[in-house]
Amino acid sequence: xxxxxxxxxGPGADHGxxxxxxxxxxxxxxxxxxxxxxxxxxxxxxxxxxxLPAAGCAxxxxxxxxxxxxxxxxxxxxxxxxxEVMESDFYxxxxxxxxxxxxxxxxxxxRDIQQHEMxxxxxxxxxxxxxxxxxxxxxxxxxxxxxxxxxxxxSRTFEDTGTAAYNGAGKLLSLAEFLSIAGKIVSVEARHAAxxxxxxxxxxxxxxxxxxxxxxGMERALDPPEVxxxxxxxxxxxxxxxxLPGRMA
Amino acid sequence: MSTHDSLDPETTETLLSRRDxxxxxxxxxxxxxxxxxxxxxxxxxxxxASEAFGQARDLPxxxxxxxxxxxxxxxxxxxxxxxxxxxPGLLTGNPRAVFEQILKHEAGHRRFLRATLGDRAIAAPRFxxxxxxxxxxxPLAGVFSDRETFLAVAxxxxxxxxxxxxxxxxxxxxxxxxxQPALRIHSVEARHASxxxxxRxxxxxxxxESGGPGIPALLQGAYEDxxxxxxxxxxxxxxxEEVTRAFDEPLTKGQVIRILRPFMATVPELGGRVR
Numbered sequence: 001x002x003x004x005x006x007x008x009x010g011p012g013a014d015h016g017x018x019x020x021x022x023x024x025x026x027x028x029x030x031x032x033x034x035x036x037x038x039x040x041x042x043x044x045x046x047x048x049x050x051x052l053p054a055a056g057c058a059x060x061x062x063x064x065x066x067x068x069x070x071x072x073x074x075x076x077x078x079x080x081x082x083x084e085v086m087e088s089d090f091y092x093x094x095x096x097x098x099x100x101x102x103x104x105x106x107x108x109x110x111r112d113i114q115q116h117e118m119x120x121x122x123x124x125x126x127x128x129x130x131x132x133x134x135x136x137x138x139x140x141x142x143x144x145x146x147x148x149x150x151x152x153x154x155s156r157t158f159e160d161t162g163t164a165a166y167n168g169a170g171k172l173l174s175l176a177e178f179l180s181i182a183g184k185i186v187s188v189e190a191r192h193a194a195x196x197x198x199x200x201x202x203x204x205x206x207x208x209x210x211x212x213x214x215x216x217g218m219e220r221a222l223d224p225p226e227v228x229x230x231x232x233x234x235x236x237x238x239x240x241x242x243x244l245p246g247r248m249a
Numbered sequence: 250m251s252t253h254d255s256l257d258p259e260t261t262e263t264l265l266s267r268r269d270x271x272x273x274x275x276x277x278x279x280x281x282x283x284x285x286x287x288x289x290x291x292x293x294x295x296x297x298a299s300e301a302f303g304q305a306r307d308l309p310x311x312x313x314x315x316x317x318x319x320x321x322x323x324x325x326x327x328x329x330x331x332x333x334x335x336x337p338g339l340l341t342g343n344p345r346a347v348f349e350q351i352l353k354h355e356a357g358h359r360r361f362l363r364a365t366l367g368d369r370a371i372a373a374p375r376f377x378x379x380x381x382x383x384x385x386x387x388p389l390a391g392v393f394s395d396r397e398t399f400l401a402v403a404x405x406x407x408x409x410x411x412x413x414x415x416x417x418x419x420x421x422x423x424x425x426x427x428x429q430p431a432l433r434i435h436s437v438e439a440r441h442a443s444x445x446x447x448x449r450x451x452x453x454x455x456x457x458e459s460g461g462p463g464i465p466a467l468l469q470g471a472y473e474d475x476x477x478x479x480x481x482x483x484x485x486x487x488x489x490e491e492v493t494r495a496f497d498e499p500l501t502k503g504q505v506i507r508i509l510r511p512f513m514a515t516v517p518e519l520g521g522r523v524r
Binding site for chain 2: 116117123163166168177181184186188190192198204205216217218220
């Protein structure tokens with residue numbers, strides 16, 4: 001059983017080329033490509049072991065698309081995974097080739113954030129196993145990675161949006177364990193966001209400014225369609241969203 | 250290490266089913282509409298939350314417990330920062346602006362929770378920030394006179410608050426009308442923690458299970474088990490320093506109250522239905 005075999009699907013389950021830098025344990029397994037492979041692996045793999053009896057392997061065939069199906073928790077996890085992939089790819093590039101004129105303490109901050117996003121990405125990749133979607137290729141062609149200001153501003157936007165996305169996704173989850181995990185991650189995203197706002201906005205209150213916190217002292221919560229609209233420019237192909245409650249779709 | 254529930258067949262079934270029954274049909278009731286008409290977002294939102302259950306008196310007992318626990322934490326925050334901002338010379342310049350902003354948020358959270366709970370809200374407890382359980386002679390005598398002590402206590406309380414609210418989220422799983430506001434409060438507390446840590450020259454995220462130098466012994470519990478890297482039975486992560494920074498860990502209500510006990514002159518009756 002999967003429970004006795006932690007690490008049965010290793011970091012290689014996510015084929016991002018940066019995966020190796022933070023990995024180091026577990027064997028690598030290819031994502032299930034065929035129904036047969038899918039069924040065979042389901043006995044020993046990740047979240048698939050939970051989903052397959054009901055979803056059937058035919059569903060897994062469709063998972064390798066750019067579709068986020070919010071009718072089950074796995075769609076929500078894939079949504080979070082997609083955001084983490086986008087963020088981590090962005091920070092990987094920043095850290096590998098830092099913008100001109102960035103200060104050492106600013107770069108140290110971005111390096112910490114890059115490590116966190118990679119940890120989140122790896123975590124979701126493993127938790128989803130073969131239920132992980134094929135995230136559209138990232139497209140950062142609009143970003144000037146040599147500009148400190150632009151890099152920091154985009155970082156800030158990513159973290160504010162990511163936090164609001166997790167805040168809006170909680171209600172879509174059905175399983176307490178997944179809600180708990182999302183909670184462990186969103187507060188770290190919020191810590192990032194506060195740091196970047198403090199760094200880039202000339203206001204001691206900006207870390208939790210009135211532009212994003214309402215009079216109840218509550219931060220924004222964004223539903224998936226709003227979030228995807230905002231991040232879609234950073235992907236080559238379009239996401240497809242399905243299974244959202246009527247008032248959100 | 251904390252313990253982890255395993256996945257049983259029933260949760261699997263829940264997982265694969267839709268939650269339309271809860272998600273749908275949250276119409277704008279009369280109290281919410283009245284709140285909006287009066288231009289009061291807090292009242293409208295609170296009414297929206299309680300109208301999902303009818304009236305405040307119809308809030309399920311476990312939800313009342315969660316909200317009152319949150320209210321206790323917000324009362325603590327309001328009292329703590331009100332006293333700090335009133336202390337002569339303790340907070341000036343940018344740090345003062347930071348704590349004014351934080352107090353504003355805690356007061357907003359408190360107002361929302363009181364409006365939602367109605368007459369089922371607990372009375373505001375009395376606090377003793379020296380850590381003397383109400384005697385006022387605890388080990389933190391300088392909490393409102395020594396800036397470093399104040400900041401260390403503020404950091405611990407904010408990091409603890411994040412963990413405390415996080416621990417309650419699963420208790421609100423079936424109650425979307427209060428879950429989303431709770432999550433929206435939780436991320437604001439994390440922003441506060443981040444900023445207070447920066448004022449102390451600490452990294453903004455929790456490294457291993459340490460709050461950094463200067464954290465009072467009384468508040469070390471706020472960081473206990475923060476180094477956990479086991480989040481999901483199917484995806485354990487190798488323990489590295491950077492992975493401990495990437496995840497914040499929940500605490501149960503009981504754990505939080507044990508940590509806060511020295512700071513409480515009175516302990517409210519919070520019930521025992523939820524952890």
